[in-house]
Every structure is written in C-alpha cells, then in structure tokens.
Amino acid sequence: MDTATTSVITTPELGSIHINARPWALTISDNLRATFTFDREGRPLSCFLNGGNYRFGISGDILLKIVAAPPAPKLRQLLSEDECVRLHATVHAHVARIVAGVTHALSDDLRGWFAQIMAWDEDRALVNRRMFQSTYLPISIVPPDQYRALVLQITEGCSWNRCTFCSFYRDRHFRVKSPVALRQHIQQVKALLGRGLGMRRSIFLGDANALIVSQQRLRELLQVIHDELPAQDLYAFLDIFGAEQKTTDEYAELRAAGVRRVxxxxxxxxxxxFNLLNKPGSPQQCITTVERIKMAGIHVGIILLAGVGGQSLAPQHVAQSLSVLTAMGLDAGDLVYISPLIVSDDSDYTSRMRDLGIVPLSSSALDTQMDELKTGARLATQGRPRVALYHIEEWLY
Ligand SMILES: C[S@@+](CC[C@H](N)C(=O)[O-])C[C@H]1O[C@@H](n2cnc3c(N)ncnc32)[C@H](O)[C@@H]1O
Ligand code: SF4
Known part of the structure; x- marks a missing residue:
C-alpha cells in the first residue's frame, strides 16, 4: 500500500503550505486555494489554479476543465501550445516562490522532490513533448479506468477503421509491431517516463484492437513486455469481429499472460x-464472444453510445441495448461505459442520418437517454458491474 506523509509549513509571507508526499507523487497546496501535483521526475500531473482544473499529459498536452454551476455545461478544453508554455511558466514561478519560502523547513526527501520539480521548466517540458512525439503516435483514447495505465502501442491504428462515427485512427494505417520494434518502443517509453513510470498501475495495449493480432505474434509480443516490464496487468480494446477470431483456449492463454479486461x-x-454505424459484427455476436472471453476468466468492459439512432430510434436503442447487457451475464469484474456521441457535421454518421431524415437528439434528450441507459444498465445487470460515463473529450495521455 502507498504510504503518504503530510507536512504543513506556515510562514508570515506564504501562509499555510501543505505538502503531501506519496511514493510516486507529491502535492503542494497553497493555502488550499491552489494545488499542484508532480510525479517523481518533477513533471506536473495536475493543478488547480484560479478556478480551473488542469491535467497535464505525458504528451505535453494540457486539458482544462471548469465545472460550472448547473445548468451550464462543464467546460473541457485542450490548451494551445502557447497556452501550455505560459501555464508551465506560471506553475514554475508559483512553486518557485513557495520553495524559496519553505526550503529551511524541509526534510532531505522533500528537498529532493523540490529540486526535481524546479528542474522541470518550459525547456524541459518542450524536450519531453519532442520525446513523446518520437515514441508514440497520438494515443487517441483509452477507457476511463485505464487513464493512469502505461500505454504500449503494440499495434498502431484500427484494422477496420470504417465505423461511421469514429475518427480516432483515420490518421494512420493499421500496423502490428515486430518484437524488435516493440522492445525498442518500450525502451523509448521508459526513457520518456523515467521514474514517472512508478505511477503507472497497469499496461494498456494500443491502439484500437490490439488483441486482433494472431496468437503466435501476440505470444511473442507479450513475452517482450514481460521481459521489459514484469508482473503487470494488461488491458486492451477489441472490436466484436476481432474478438470472435479467438477461441476460449486462446483467451485462457492470454489470461495466463496477464490480460485482465478487454x-x-x-x-x-x-x-x-448498429447497422447505421458500419461496425463489424452484430449485437448477437457480441453476446457470444463476451461469453467466450468471460469463460476464459477475462473480464469485459462494454461500451454503449448514447444518442445514436437519433430521436426516432431512441426507444429501441435503449430497450435492446439493455436486453443485450442482461444476456451477457456481466459480473463484478466487468464494466459498462456509456459514451455520449460526439460527431462533427461532416462525419459519415451525420451524413447517413441526414440522408435517412433521422433527427438527432437535443442536448436535453441526450441527457435523458444517458440517465435511462445508466439506470437501466444497473437494473439489467442487477448492479453487479460498475456502470459509468465515458466522455471522449476528457481523455488525455
Ligand atoms: C477505440 S473505440 C472502440 C474499441 C473497438 N475498436 C471497438 O470498436 O469495439 C472506443 C470507444 O470510443 C467510443 N467512441 C468512438 N467514437 C466516438 C464518438 N464519435 N463519440 C462518442 N464516443 C465515441 C465508442 O463507444 C468506442 O467503442
Ligand atoms: S472498430 Fe473501433 S476503433 Fe475501429 S473504427 Fe470502429 S469504433 Fe473506431
């Protein structure tokens, strides 16, 4: 279990500074008005400043979230590169002032932490961004329970890439890494994260359907991961059609190799x-493949899209989605996510809906459908799996 120590230092100039040190992260709170969290490399992870919550990605991207009083929507915004540079400078200056005022009262361990944090300036942030770009292709999405996972791109892109609503991987061709390329990728990832690696609790295998790789190649790739990063639980996306391609014995082998949830x-x-989405497979096939995966002892995370099918198909979308969840026999290790549909006017999905004369849900009807799916999913699964929201604009790596 992670141990934490909290120190409170009070000075006439600074007021009360709380410092919470855990093995892999340090949080500084300035009079409970601003907080800053850093990893073991001194890399900022998050901060709360002037009413805004900022999350810093390893990629160098920064996401700003502001929770407004209802009914105003929550603001989610990726900062521009200039704004990122300015925020790094602001955080650096703010923390430098605290460091100058509290150094006399710090333990050697905390002094070490602060030295790391002060070394992470705008230049260091820029070097980190460049290293990220030479290590990874953009990490388009992972499920919310894996936001603190270490992502390894054993594949790049999506082997299908033609669902009408999904634009996550349109910028790349599908490719499976060779064992040699994967080892090199992992070594770059380790160099990028440094001691920040200690915060990562699991490994997420990128990109869109990593387990579609043939069993023989997967065996080789997972062996490379175990050599480089032993004893880690593994997680991955898989589309219905890809999931159908493996037998229960093959899933059992993946379970033995550390795969915990798909x-x-x-x-x-x-x-x-479903047919409007141009997804491979069908809801019925999803039920049978989930059964096969679960028989092998691997948990599943099932994602539902709220808002698809617009107004006219809403009742059947909700009713049939809940009845498929019931048929899956989900249990406590499984998850159900509900993702509100977010599409641009020029997406294939939008033009298909337009051609069919299907009117999209208004934002209040979308909220109602999300509630129906959330409450209905809990009832349909007798409260066994966790049911949660999945917002694709909240993701940052
Ligand atoms: C990487 S994708 C899916 C994993 C796997 N490739 C599959 O198709 O089953 C992850 C999830 O993001 C969600 N998603 C993709 N595009 C979306 C969009 N435009 N709006 C909302 N959710 C979206 C979908 O629910 C999708 O299943
Ligand atoms: S299979 Fe999954 S990742 Fe690929 S296009 Fe469809 S939803 Fe997107």
Whole structure:
C-alpha cells in the first residue's frame, strides 16, 4: 500500500503550505486555494489554479476543465501550445516562490522532490513533448479506468477503421509491431517516463484492437513486455469481429499472460441502430464472444453510445441495448461505459442520418437517454458491474 506523509509549513509571507508526499507523487497546496501535483521526475500531473482544473499529459498536452454551476455545461478544453508554455511558466514561478519560502523547513526527501520539480521548466517540458512525439503516435483514447495505465502501442491504428462515427485512427494505417520494434518502443517509453513510470498501475495495449493480432505474434509480443516490464496487468480494446477470431483456449492463454479486461464497443444492442454505424459484427455476436472471453476468466468492459439512432430510434436503442447487457451475464469484474456521441457535421454518421431524415437528439434528450441507459444498465445487470460515463473529450495521455 502507498504510504503518504503530510507536512504543513506556515510562514508570515506564504501562509499555510501543505505538502503531501506519496511514493510516486507529491502535492503542494497553497493555502488550499491552489494545488499542484508532480510525479517523481518533477513533471506536473495536475493543478488547480484560479478556478480551473488542469491535467497535464505525458504528451505535453494540457486539458482544462471548469465545472460550472448547473445548468451550464462543464467546460473541457485542450490548451494551445502557447497556452501550455505560459501555464508551465506560471506553475514554475508559483512553486518557485513557495520553495524559496519553505526550503529551511524541509526534510532531505522533500528537498529532493523540490529540486526535481524546479528542474522541470518550459525547456524541459518542450524536450519531453519532442520525446513523446518520437515514441508514440497520438494515443487517441483509452477507457476511463485505464487513464493512469502505461500505454504500449503494440499495434498502431484500427484494422477496420470504417465505423461511421469514429475518427480516432483515420490518421494512420493499421500496423502490428515486430518484437524488435516493440522492445525498442518500450525502451523509448521508459526513457520518456523515467521514474514517472512508478505511477503507472497497469499496461494498456494500443491502439484500437490490439488483441486482433494472431496468437503466435501476440505470444511473442507479450513475452517482450514481460521481459521489459514484469508482473503487470494488461488491458486492451477489441472490436466484436476481432474478438470472435479467438477461441476460449486462446483467451485462457492470454489470461495466463496477464490480460485482465478487454473493452468492446457494442455501441447499441439494436440491430437497426448498429447497422447505421458500419461496425463489424452484430449485437448477437457480441453476446457470444463476451461469453467466450468471460469463460476464459477475462473480464469485459462494454461500451454503449448514447444518442445514436437519433430521436426516432431512441426507444429501441435503449430497450435492446439493455436486453443485450442482461444476456451477457456481466459480473463484478466487468464494466459498462456509456459514451455520449460526439460527431462533427461532416462525419459519415451525420451524413447517413441526414440522408435517412433521422433527427438527432437535443442536448436535453441526450441527457435523458444517458440517465435511462445508466439506470437501466444497473437494473439489467442487477448492479453487479460498475456502470459509468465515458466522455471522449476528457481523455488525455
Ligand atoms: C477505440 S473505440 C472502440 C474499441 C473497438 N475498436 C471497438 O470498436 O469495439 C472506443 C470507444 O470510443 C467510443 N467512441 C468512438 N467514437 C466516438 C464518438 N464519435 N463519440 C462518442 N464516443 C465515441 C465508442 O463507444 C468506442 O467503442
Ligand atoms: S469504433 Fe473501433 S472498430 Fe470502429 S473504427 Fe473506431 S476503433 Fe475501429
């Protein structure tokens, strides 16, 4: 278990400074008005400043979230490169002032932490961004319970890449890394994260459907991961069609190799809605493949899309999605995610809906459907798996 120590230092100039040190992260709170959290390399992870919550990605991207009083929506915004540079400078200056005022009262361990944090200036942040770009292709998405996972791109892109609503991997061709390329990738990842690696609790295998790789190649790739990063639990996305390709014995082998949960986008349990999405597979196939995966002792995360099918198909989308969840026999290690549909006017999905004359849900009807799916999913699964929201704009690596 992680141990934490908290020190409170009070000075006439600074007021009360709380410092919470855990093995892999340090949080500084300035009079409970501003807080800053850093990893063991001194890399900022998050801060709360002037009413805004900022999350810093390893990529160098920074996400700002402001929770407004209802009914105003929550603001989520990725900062521009200039704004990132300015925020790094602001955080650095703010923490430098605290360091100058509290150094006399710090233990050697805390002095070490502060030296690391002060070394992480705008230049260091820029070097980190460049290293990220030579290590990874953009990490488009992972499931919310894996936001603190270490991502390894054993594959790049999506082997299908043609679902009407999904633009995550349109910028790249599908590719499976060779064992040699994967070892090199992991070594770059280790150099990028340094001691920040200690914070990562699991490994997420990128990109869109990593387990679609043939069993023989997967065996080789997982062996490389175990050599380089032993004893880690593994997680991955898999589409329905890809999931169908493996036998229960093959899944059991993956379970023995550390695979703990596979995330599948069911999106809708209704055939008519499903067909509008141009997804491979079908809701019925999803039920049988989930059964096979679970028989091998691997948990599943099932993702539903709220809002697909617009107004006219809404009742059947909700009813059939819930009945598919019931048929899956999900249990406590499984998860259900509900993702509100976010599409641009020029997406294939939007133009298909337009051609069919299907009117999209208003934002209040979308909220209602999300509630129906969330409450209904809990009832349909007798409260066994966790049911949660999945917002694709909240993701940052
Ligand atoms: C990487 S994708 C899916 C994993 C796997 N490739 C599959 O198709 O089953 C992860 C999830 O993000 C969600 N997603 C993708 N595009 C979205 C969009 N435009 N709006 C909302 N959610 C979206 C979908 O629910 C999707 O299943
Ligand atoms: S939803 Fe999944 S299968 Fe479809 S394009 Fe996106 S990543 Fe690929």
């Amino acid at each position: 995330y599948i986008g069911l999106e809708s349990g209704d055939e008519a809605v």
